[in-house]
Amino acid sequence: RFSCRRLGGGLVQAGGSLRLSCAASVSSGNILRVDRMGWYRQAPGKERELVATMTDSGTTNYADSMWGRFTISRDNAKNMVYLQSSMLKPEDTAVYYCNAHGLTTQTMGILQVDGEDYWGKGTQVTVSS
Numbered sequence: 375r376f377s378c379r380r381l382g383g384g385l386v387q388a389g390g391s392l393r394l395s396c397a398a399s400v401s402s403g404n405i406l407r408v409d410r411m412g413w414y415r416q417a418p419g420k421e422r423e424l425v426a427t428m429t430d431s432g433t434t435n436y437a438d439s440m441w442g443r444f445t446i447s448r449d450n451a452k453n454m455v456y457l458q459s460s461m462l463k464p465e466d467t468a469v470y471y472c473n474a475h476g477l478t479t480q481t482m483g484i485l486q487v488d489g490e491d492y493w494g495k496g497t498q499v500t501v502s503s
Contacts, residue, residue: 377400378495398474403481413473416471
C-alpha cells in the first residue's frame with residue numbers, strides 16, 4: 375500500500391556530502407498529510423538507529439550524534455522528506471531508511487487517519503576513507 379520513491383545514496387569520500395530524498399505515496403488514493411517523516415539508518419551488524427525526524431509543522435528531532443552534520447527538511451505538499459549530510463565519515467556507512475508515521479489518506483472520498491509506521495526499502499550510503 376505504501377511506497378517510497380528514493381533518490382540519492384551511493385559512494386562518497388570521507389568529508390563529502392550527500393542528499394537523500396524520499397517521496398511517499400500510496401497505491402490507491404492520495405496522501406493528504408503525513409504526521410512525521412524521517413530517516414533511520416542501519417550499519418552492518420548494528421541495530422537500526424534514528425538519524426532525524428520532522429513533523430508536518432516543522433518540529434525536528436535529531437539523534438545526538440547527528441547534530442551539525444545532517445539536516446532534515448520536508449515538502450509537505452509533495453509528501454517528500456530530504457536528508458542533507460555533510461562531513462561524512464566512514465562510520466556513516468549504512469543503509470538509510472525513509473520512515474513515514476501517521477498517514478491521512480483519501481480514497482474514493484473516504485478519509486482515513488492512522489498512526490502506523492511505514493518504511494521505504496532503504497538506500498545504501500558508503501563512505502570511503
